[in-house]
Amino acid sequence: MKKKELIIDGAINLFVNKGFTASTNELINRVGIAKGTLYHYFKSKDQLIVDIYKALMFEIEKECVTEMSEEEDPHAYTKDVFGKIVSWFIKNPNKFYYINSFEASPYIKIHALSVRDTLDGPQKNIMQKVNMGVMKNYNTNLIKFFDFAFTRSMANYFLSQANPLAQFRKEFDEAFDLYWQGAAR
Secondary structure: OOHHHHHHHHHHHHHHHHOOOOOHHHHHHHHOOOHHHHHHHOOOHHHHHHHHHHHHHHHHHHHHOOOOOOOOOHHHHHHHHHHHHHHHHHHOHHHHHHHHHHHOOOHHHHOHHHHHHHHHHHHHHHHHHHHOOOEOOOOHHHHHHHHHHHHHHHHHHHHOOOOHHHHHHHHHHHHHHHHHHHHEO
């Protein structure tokens, strides 16, 4: 594993377990690197925290989201994408908890401009469905946060179960129907 990846993995684990108040010295000790190595890759602790969030959000987009074609059924497409995202969260719980921690922290507001590009894909996707007349013509920011709330709450629900992936396979269809009935025309 490359040093930058080692730092990121160590930081995710540290921040999930101790919060963003954990020190860079704790990270350095946990990962077993010199302080200069950390600052070679990241200018500051804040940059590290923000960069990890952005990397995780783009990882989700790359692994879970495809572009919807005009011929594709929007219901089936959205269900597939949301299912992939929730499944990704279940399979990567520490990354999921990191995203949750970041989004519930002051960092999301303080660094809103620097993480705005993580919202471009979801915004484009929503606009496409609104323009097709499939989604209600609500404020797209409101829909985006509704979508985020759905995927994150479903992941939290399934991760609270004894066998998260089995429960996901059993109940996701029903959960998605609850979402779709609220957002679709």
